[in-house]
Amino acid sequence: MAHSADADFKTRLQAWIPKLVLSPSVAMMLVFVYGFILFSVYLSFTDSRLLPSYGWVGFENYSKLWRLSHWEISLKNMGIFAALYISICTAIGLGLAIFLDQKIRGEGLLRPIYLYPMALSFIVTGTAWKWFLDPGIGLENVMHTWGWESFRFNWIKDRDFAIYTVVIAAVWQTSGFVMAMFLAGLRGIDNEILKAAQMDGASNWNLYRRIIIPQLRPAFLSAFVILSHLAIKTFDLVIALTGGGPGRATELPATFMYSYTFSRNQMGIGAASATIMLMTIAAIMIPYLYSELREKR
Amino acid sequence: MRAILKTKAAVVGALMASTTMASAGDVEVLHWWTSGGEAAALNVLKQDLEGQGIGWTDMPVAGGGGEQAMTVLRARVTAGNAPTAVQGLGFDILDWGNQGALADLNEVAAKEGWDEVVPDALKAFAKVDGKWVSAPVNVHSTNWVWANKAVLDANGIGVPTNWEEFTAALDTLKAAGITPIAHGGQAWQEATVFDAIAMSVLGPDGYKAAFIDLDEGTLGSDAMKEAFDRMAVIRANVDDNFSGRDWNLATAMVINGEAGFQMMGDWAKGEFLNAGKVPGEDFLCFRFPGTTEQVTFNADQFMMFDQGGSVSTEQAALASAILSPSFQSAFNVVKGSVPARTDVSDADFDACGKQGMKDLAAAAASGNLFGSMAHGHAAPASVKNAIYDVVTAHFNGEYDSQTAVEELVDAVSIAK
Amino acid sequence: MSVASQDTAIRTGRVTRKLIYLVLVLFALFYMLPLYVMLVNSVKPLSEITGGGMMNLPQAFTLEPWAKAWSSAQIGVEPTGLAPYFWNSIKMVVPAVAVSTVLGALNGYVLTKWRFKYDTILFGLMLFACFIPFQIVLIPMARMLGLMGLAGTTWGLALVHVVYGIGFTTLYFRNYYAVFPTELIRAAQIDGAGFFQIFWRILLPSSGPIAVVSVIWQFTNIWNDFLFGASFAGADSQPMTVALNNLVQASHGVKEYNVHFAGAILAAMPTLLVYIVAGRYFVRGLMAGSVKG
């Protein structure tokens, strides 16, 4: 063998560098994400209240959790909220993207308008939303002063409808972002396919239904994942808009968990609810990740 | 573990100039008093300390009546980086004291004779195992009713002294097209109303049995059902737009004459004063009908976190400044509350303030001073919030009174 | 792949076009609404606001609320306004965005161009990490920061944001680099370039579009964060959102809504600017890879 040992060492070092480069991120992730998840799962089996404590209580926190009507309400709200939020955002996002893709004059102006809500947190816009939805000073009042006396929009004060106002504000924030994702997807479609379909005599409606929308599958998937994760994390919005009210009508699992862990000094129950939330996220995400990452191989 | 954390933090703190550990000679104060008047009053304290050569590092975290600050506090303590002094309420103080996280203020307390001037009911929240751990700033009493005098006069209503007179007054106002009760639909506000009603229905002994001793019999009693029934009456006299309303907007309704009454703690007075109203002339303050003898209170305090003795002198100085009669008077005149010590002159206080001080002293002497359930001075946070859940669900029509009583017993047992 | 000049094969009729414009404009109004409410009410005197009419234009225009929010509103015991907190935010955001973007780029580079066994599993784990609710990490994170001596420092706060941001930045860069021709890497390898030389000389100069996406995403998320900022910042490093919260959430006392709105817009200004200025690149960057994820 004529080549020097030095060259060999460098080659081997080159083989290790990628792993070395990745390792800080992996280490941080293992400790700060998965370590903390395990810690949290562990806490859910302990008698922790104000601060973590390590007295083992088995499944007591879980049985307490499922006895709480509060938790039931927040789960039911999550179901309503997530279903509406994801479907409306997707529908509006896709619709706007398709419309905006028709060589619209002023697209450069409209796009940032649709997109900007994503840049703002609800700490910033919460008050404005609260005002707008408040029948006394908001939309209802404005309509009344404009002469439409019978106009009613008091959902935020109504136990049965308040969750829909949360949906409205949430849709306001993210639908523009979803629009951008679909727009990107639309712009990535080969125009020749569209021309070919038009030669085949497809109407615009059929063109979209049969040719274009099926091709946006990746955008749909990305949108679904991003939206479902935002839905599960929704927290600031509820705090800023309704504070969970009227009554407990707009409690969500995230606000439930926060309130039990931090305001009510029942960290064990909070951790139990967090564990269930994580399991839900995993149930959604793992099949998605599995299918997405397998395809890539 | 804590000790190890602390030494480590101290060593690191010594090494790193950028760290914000309160260094000796400074106090770091975590609080949620960020609105103009409160903050200005706190500034008096700051200047007092600076006069003694003690720096003040300000750490304001507002939100949720201190909930946000408590979350931050927990993170800070877990990190081994507790602030020197932290604004605290009721059971939070006891919880931290029981964790052994608070400093011992007995020396300064003995020197200044706090035990003699602070009411026992309040001391119960400032001392843990016989040790002073926090310095009370004020006493708020929560069973006040605020009324627009002009509205009452116009409708021929006097100050009601019992439930029947009160409901009659509500009916009169309603008939006159005025919202009888200004109310903000937030859990703590509903609980504040419930506090006063429960006190009037159950009486002081029943109140103590239900909310302090958490006696299931009392919680599930017919009297409790009656209390919920009265809540329903209140609900019937509130406008449709109450949900989510901030308390100060409800107060504004009384100020503007849109509503007759508001049941709210003494901090509401500041709103009237800010609007240029004069107590006794433009607006009235009186105890909730049926609770004239009693005072339910909550008190803001500053807990002193144990820093291994490194800032004991500063903590003592801060505590001493907080409890000095001059600060107690100056601060509480602004805040609307009354001093935490009963020996402060009422000279600078207005009519409502003077009455509050008198009531407090009388209630303390007669054993009628109770911690407010709604404000975390009767039961721990978990129980308090469990009661909130039931009260607010009932108020919003989710439960009828019978269900509410049953749910109350159940919720308290889960939370205990 | 120019966004603006893309030629669409779809043709639409005149009436349809009018309808499309109408819908687009209506939605634009919907999106503008909260900002309008904030803007209009931030230039009114308080008396006009409490008098009602939230949609009305100001009768007496005033910039005083803005000045007050910026430099003299009561945030803590001292009337400092939001200004000092603005700089705290900048000090935290800049390093956090820079580090998380660079790490994301390196990770994406390794995961696409230096594949090894189980790399997809690692990536899957990283991606899943994006989805944990932040509330559950608060307490353990505080303990870790304490142990590392970073509690209450800007660096500690930046670290937290880096940790919970690299999942997303890695995702973006990985998807972008996945379609980057591997032959270029091979050519550079034969030319004798090492791991970092390839990254620095070959990949990075072509990463503009996705770097914009990553920076925008991280910048807005970190700038808007409240929970971590409130929990892990020290007294001298509290970010803008915490100060804004202190301003608008002040518990007792008169609510100066006009000042609150002015403060809210001030706090949102940097992210708004980033979106308006770089928004077009954002869509382009999304096109360049991330939606293919």
Added chain:
Amino acid sequence: MGFLDIDNTTKSYGSVEVLHKVDISIEEGEFLVLVGPSGCGKSTLLNMIAGLEEITSGEIRIKDNVMNGVHPSKRNIAMVFQSYALYPNMTVGQNITFGLEMHGVAKPEREKAMQDVARLLQIEQLLDRKPGQLSGGQRQRVAMGRALVRNPDVFLFDEPLSNLDAKLRVDMRTEIKKLHQSLGTTIVYVTHDQIEALTLSTRIAVMNGGYVQQLGTPQEIYDKPENIFVATFMGSPAMNVVPAVVRVDGGVPQAEIVLFDGSKARLPFSQPNLTAWDGRDILLGIRPEAITDHDSADRKSGNIASLSNRIVVTEPAGSDMFVSMQLGGKDVIARMRSDADVRAGQDFEFAVNMEKAIAFDPETEARIQP
């Protein structure tokens, strides 16, 4: 030992073996073409020589140095990629000198080398442009320049011409051949285009399914394909393969073939050992140019057989005329002069050069060796 030895080399991904015991030895100055359909393993083998893929077993040696585990940049090789792999952010000049820079060559020397190469490839005027501003042919030249400037022991080409249009491809092919002749470098060249393989190489390795099917000079590969795969893959139009039965008549083996109308014709072999196959089925391989009219039959051939059959289609192709017919139930192409007087439906007397005919064993598809 050769200049570049590929010694019993295999490649596996997990449990799947994609290259099976490849054994090739190349002398200095040779131009070896690896040719085969996509997925045959030719690019994998090239990448293994380059060091871009690991070697599962066996050895690869350059100038007797074992290259297993040696970093690509340390092998003194250069590679031209299918997509050219020009660094988009660098100018042409920077692209060419990047490798030298990485190897620590001083700037003045780099400049000189660059100028030399640019002159050789006539791309001097392009040096300051970015790859995005170049045409396909120009990019191709730059990619070659980048390889040339390194003055490597071995050049590796990975389908370098497949992204060019037909005319440019022919030009560049000539250019590469000229470069090889003038510089005398050792080249390994991967392509799926058999014409490129035949025109450029000094030797060809035909690959399929991870095996080297045949290794030899272009002439050997064309005239004496070792099996039906090589026979049909190399050459265009492909070699005709017709089922036939061996009949020995007067000691001479003959191929009995079914004509269009079901009648049978016999064509005598020039390969005596086929008598052993008397009465057995074989596959008869005849290249299109071995079937013509009698006028243009190869005079040097000692074995021209006559075959009368009906013409199905005629396809004039400029220089040639392709004529198709039915033979043994298959379509068979004959290559005639363009002025041949033929038309569809006509019965025609073909001349078949049986010296060039090849017999394959239908079981193994291997050539029946003479």
